[in-house]
Each structure stands twice: as structure tokens, then as C-alpha cells.
Amino acid sequence: MIINVDSPVLEIHDLTVSYDQSPVLWNVDLSLPAGKLIGILGPNGAGKSTLIKAVMGLIPITGGYVKLFDRELNEVRSRISYVPQRESVDWNFPASVLDVVMMGTYGKLGLFRRPGKKEKKIAMDCLEKVGMQAFVDRQISELSGGQQQRVFIARALAQEADLYLMDEPFAGVDMATETAIFQLLQEMTAAGKTVIVVHHDIHSAMNYFDWIIMLNLHLVASGPKAQVVTEELLRKTYGGKLNLLTKVTDIIRQKDFNPLKS
Amino acid sequence: MSDFVYFFTFQDSSIAFVVIGITLLGIGSAYVGTYSFLDKKALLGDAISHAVLPGICLGFMLAGEKNPIYIVTGAFLSGALATFLTSWLKSNTRLSDDAIIASILSIFFGFGVVLLTVIQKSGNPEMAGLNQFIFGNAIAILEEDLYIYGGLAILIIITLTAFRKEFSMLVFNADFGKSIGYPMGAIRLVFNVLMILAVVIGIQAIGVVLMAALLIAPGAAARFWTDKLGKLLLIAGAFSAVSGILGTYVSFVIPQMPTGPWVVVFLSLFAFASFLFAPKKGVLSRFIARRYYLKKTHQDHLLKLIYHGLESGKNSFPIEEIYESFPYRKRQTKHTIDELLKTDLLTLNQGLIDFTSKGKSEAKRIVRLHRLWELYLNEYMNIAPDHVHDSAEKLEHILTPELEALLENRLNYPKLDPHQEAIPRDNDEL
Numbered sequence: 001m002i003i004n005v006d007s008p009v010l011e012i013h014d015l016t017v018s019y020d021q022s023p024v025l026w027n028v029d030l031s032l033p034a035g036k037l038i039g040i041l042g043p044n045g046a047g048k049s050t051l052i053k054a055v056m057g058l059i060p061i062t063g064g065y066v067k068l069f070d071r072e073l074n075e076v077r078s079r080i081s082y083v084p085q086r087e088s089v090d091w092n093f094p095a096s097v098l099d100v101v102m103m104g105t106y107g108k109l110g111l112f113r114r115p116g117k118k119e120k121k122i123a124m125d126c127l128e129k130v131g132m133q134a135f136v137d138r139q140i141s142e143l144s145g146g147q148q149q150r151v152f153i154a155r156a157l158a159q160e161a162d163l164y165l166m167d168e169p170f171a172g173v174d175m176a177t178e179t180a181i182f183q184l185l186q187e188m189t190a191a192g193k194t195v196i197v198v199h200h201d202i203h204s205a206m207n208y209f210d211w212i213i214m215l216n217l218h219l220v221a222s223g224p225k226a227q228v229v230t231e232e233l234l235r236k237t238y239g240g241k242l243n244l245l246t247k248v249t250d251i252i253r254q255k256d257f258n259p260l261k262s
Numbered sequence: 263m264s265d266f267v268y269f270f271t272f273q274d275s276s277i278a279f280v281v282i283g284i285t286l287l288g289i290g291s292a293y294v295g296t297y298s299f300l301d302k303k304a305l306l307g308d309a310i311s312h313a314v315l316p317g318i319c320l321g322f323m324l325a326g327e328k329n330p331i332y333i334v335t336g337a338f339l340s341g342a343l344a345t346f347l348t349s350w351l352k353s354n355t356r357l358s359d360d361a362i363i364a365s366i367l368s369i370f371f372g373f374g375v376v377l378l379t380v381i382q383k384s385g386n387p388e389m390a391g392l393n394q395f396i397f398g399n400a401i402a403i404l405e406e407d408l409y410i411y412g413g414l415a416i417l418i419i420i421t422l423t424a425f426r427k428e429f430s431m432l433v434f435n436a437d438f439g440k441s442i443g444y445p446m447g448a449i450r451l452v453f454n455v456l457m458i459l460a461v462v463i464g465i466q467a468i469g470v471v472l473m474a475a476l477l478i479a480p481g482a483a484a485r486f487w488t489d490k491l492g493k494l495l496l497i498a499g500a501f502s503a504v505s506g507i508l509g510t511y512v513s514f515v516i517p518q519m520p521t522g523p524w525v526v527v528f529l530s531l532f533a534f535a536s537f538l539f540a541p542k543k544g545v546l547s548r549f550i551a552r553r554y555y556l557k558k559t560h561q562d563h564l565l566k567l568i569y570h571g572l573e574s575g576k577n578s579f580p581i582e583e584i585y586e587s588f589p590y591r592k593r594q595t596k597h598t599i600d601e602l603l604k605t606d607l608l609t610l611n612q613g614l615i616d617f618t619s620k621g622k623s624e625a626k627r628i629v630r631l632h633r634l635w636e637l638y639l640n641e642y643m644n645i646a647p648d649h650v651h652d653s654a655e656k657l658e659h660i661l662t663p664e665l666e667a668l669l670e671n672r673l674n675y676p677k678l679d680p681h682q683e684a685i686p687r688d689n690d691e692l
Binding site for chain 2: 053056074081090099103115155
């Protein structure tokens, strides 16, 4: 069940991604509508993070292409915000909350130029939106997991983008933070922004998202929640191992080259 | 002493030059090194500094003399080759990082030593100075060489300052930088070039063997003192510059004494002192904090003991009875009672101990926290009443007023703990 839309915000065409030798995403082909809260679901190792990293050009693509707002990524970077996984950075880095949130303004600021009053003002506003204004001068090493996540989201807001790609923003946060973040994301989509979220918990996903992408090495489903959340598709995504696909991956890994690479 | 005055008054302009040079070099390499330390790439600096030796020797062989341009270029190229090989091996083999770094370091250095031996056997009279590249000799640096090293150091400092936001992002979150369109690959390349340059300018003053210490130790020592990047860089630069100057002084005073080892000795002193005495993160202040905590714990327990006595109907508390309650700890107990008398929490009258009103309310506070926590464990975490005491005994000392308010609120201002003992409030009568 893959539902396509006209004039999509994000179009992924026949995308294949490999790490070293092993393919981790097979021929993903989908298009996504604007102004929706979109969840990417799938079991561990399904390639969820890989998908958004490939969209952001952070890892090389083996085949296919990605179009954002019907353009190449480099032409529309300022309209796109990426929130990496919280665990992907070293929170012992000597920086304050303000320093990190201000990074959100660096894209528009460009190289060389140092952030000034205007950038600080933007950062403060965004911290207020996530309820962290009291922590502005706090060292990031002193934050809890939920607070770290809020700081990352504030940084994304500071980018003032139209499309947000977030990698596990709900991972390891407390219930209060989860609810607060979810409300914020809803406000963003109500204002016409598109938010794509990698998410691991199916139960909360049913409440949170308008549109759901189900992934397990290949695309199982993409469409409005009401249409794609069926027992059969969930079983295809989470249940039963993809024995055959895994075996093919193993064969490719043992070869000296990746035949999928052009 | 006269040496000391002579050196530090800079009467000799060549000494002044060397000191300026070593200061710039120290700040530059500490600056680069702090970033690579934060990036957890400290070992790469060690590999690069050993790997420049063959380049120095080849530069010497080509020039036939100690020409700084040839030597700096040779050192830079061989450092660059080592850096490139490190990342190439990492992406094209399954060798682990440490194996790659160790191989590069030893292979390049071994090759360098072979070349050095060849040059020494050749009987070239110019080769006398070449041994200095192993352990460094700041005093022997010629003035015209200093211009090159100092100029490169200034270039490093300026570049790192101008690109501070880019390099911070490279270390903290390179993926994010890439996602906003920054050329992170190019920034990484510039950073590696700066790192190699920092090694190259240090080789004559510090020597290839110990240059890594000048890169990493200042940042590592400074990290004990601050959590702010700006301050971290300043402190690291200061440690490095001062060690550099002191090392140079020693090799000035004692003939034939190499500079590098002495710089490292002074750097180690700074690092060791930071490890011991830095506020908050230092060993000493952690020791003091722990002592303070234990003292406070004993005070709390003593106050509780008297409170429990009053609760069970005692009217007076002989001081001897308190000593007996803490067997084998009489000295500590006496000390604690003295403290409590001094801080006006207890009174002592003819061998009888009693609360002041301040002392009573403090004792109530501790007992209250203890019993609130017991009740919380029992009600919210389903822990049996006979299992809650030990945890409360520890947490009563650290629960904050905010947590107390939260507990009161959650438990709805309870009257009794799980053992049916009263939870005392400030206005309650005993």
C-alpha cells in the first residue's frame, strides 16, 4: 500500500542505500504531502535513520534520487532542517545551551560570519518555545535526556525551515517532554510546516501521526494513517523476518564488490 | 640567579625572539590540540608528530644543509601523507583505529631514524643540528627560522579564531553542519592541515618525539578548570606558553640540555596540579566535598538521635549517652557536638544536651524527610515498610526543599509514616 501525492514536499525515487557492501535500503519509492506530521516506523535495523540521512545527503546513495520541493537538495537546504539522534553527539562538549541552539542560525549566517544579536534573539525565542529559556546559560553536559532533546528541537526551530526531518526525537525522553514535543510538532504542522519523524513505538505512533511510512529494509507502506494501519501491513513490517532479503544481503557482503552500485 | 635575570629581562634580543617564538608556538599547538582532544583524536597528533621525521631528513638530504624551507616542506608533506594514509586505511580496510595509528607512527618513525643514520654516516658537517629534531632545542633556533615558525603559528591562531564556529561544529556535530550545507569535508581538511602545521613548527623547539604532548596535555589539563570553550582555549594556551618558556629557560641555563623533555615536565606539573587542585573536578575538592558530606551526615544522625529521645518521652539527654550511641566514634562525635554547639543548634548545660529552637526545627526537618521518603517508597513503589528504612537513612541528607514540597504534595501532607510514627511539621509540638 503506497499512496503517492501530487506536488510532493519530498519525493524519493527508487532509492537504494548500502553501507560498505551490504544494502540497507532496497528501492524505496514514495512521495509525501505538505503540512502533515509524518512518522517513519519499523523495527530496529529497518533503515529508518538511514532513510533520512540519505535524504539529507549525509550518506552516499547507491541508486535512485531524492527531490525536495521538486528541487535538488543543495538548492533548497535553507528550507530543510535535520535533527540528528541525540546519542550521535558528545554532550560533554564544552558548550552552553545557547551555543547549541544558535547553531540553527548558522545556515543562513554562512561561513566566516559570527552570530550576533539577531541570532541570539532567534535562539532565545526558540528556547522559549520548547520551555527551556531558564536553561540558556547551562552547560549542555548538565542536561537530562529530555532537556537535551528539547535543545536539539530548539536548534531546529532556529533554522526557520519548511520541512523538518527528525531522528528519534522521542527516544529516551520522559512523558512530560514527549507530550510537550508532540504538541509543538502539531503546532508546526498546523502552521503549514511538514514534519517527518523517525519513531520506534507503534502505540504512540497511532495517536501522533497523520501519515505513516512503514519500513523494513524495503518500503512496506506509505499513506494516511487510516489507510495504511492494517494488521497485515503491520505484520509485514514488524513480524516475520525477511529471511530471503537478509540472505541476499549476506551473499553481497561476502562478495568483493557491491553489484547494486552503478 | 644571574642567568635567571639575564634570561627573563630579555637583554639579549635573541632570547627575546626565542621566547616570543615559543609562546606563539605553544599557543598555536595548544589551540589545535584542544580541538583534537575534544574530538577524541589525541592519538592522531602523536602519529603525525612521529611521522614528520622522514620528511625532515629527506628535506635535509635534498637541500644538503639545514634549510628551513626544505625542512618545513618535507615535514609537512610527510605529515600529510601519514594523515591521508590513516584515513584511507580506515575507510578501505577493516583495521581498527588504534592498529592503524600505531602502525603509521612506528613505520614512519622507523623510516625516519634509518634516514637520520644514513645522513650521520655521510659525514656532512651540517648534520650536527639534525639530532635536535628528536628532542628539540629551542635555544639553537636561528632568528630567520623563527620568522617561519612564528609566522606559521600566527597563521594557525588566526585561522582557528576566524573559523571557531565551524571547527566547533566539526567536533560537536559534523552531520548537522553538513545538513545545513557547510563544506564539512573541506573544514576537516583545513583542520588536519593546521594540525600538521602545528606539529611542523614545533619540531625544532620540542622535537618529534614529544610534540604530541604539547598538542594534547594543555587541553587535557585545562579541561579540569572550565566547561566553556573560550576559557578552555585560553587556559590551555597559557599552560602551554608558560611551559614552553620555562623549558626554554632550562635548556638555556644547562648546556646540551634538550628543550622538549623539559617542556613536557612543566606541562605535566600543570596537568598534575589541575588534576589535584582544580575546583569541582579536582581530586582535592572532590575529597573535601565528600568529607563535608560525611560530616553533615553525622550531624544529621546526632540531631535525629536526640529528637527520637524527646519523642520517646525523655526530658534531658546526658552527653555521655550520646557518646555511647556511637560506639568507637567518640572523638568524631565530640567534634560534631562542638560544631553543633558552635552553630547554635544545641546547648550544653551541666552535661545535659538540649536543642535550641533552631536545632529543633532542623531535627524535625531531617526526621520529616526521612519519614516522607519512607512513605513515598511504601505507597508509590510498593516497598514493604520493613524495607524502606535504609534508603531513607541515606536520602534524608540530600533531598532538597523542592523535592520535599513535591513529596508533601504527592502524599497529600500525610500525618504518619509506614511505621505509624508522626511526620513532624515545624509548628507541631513534641
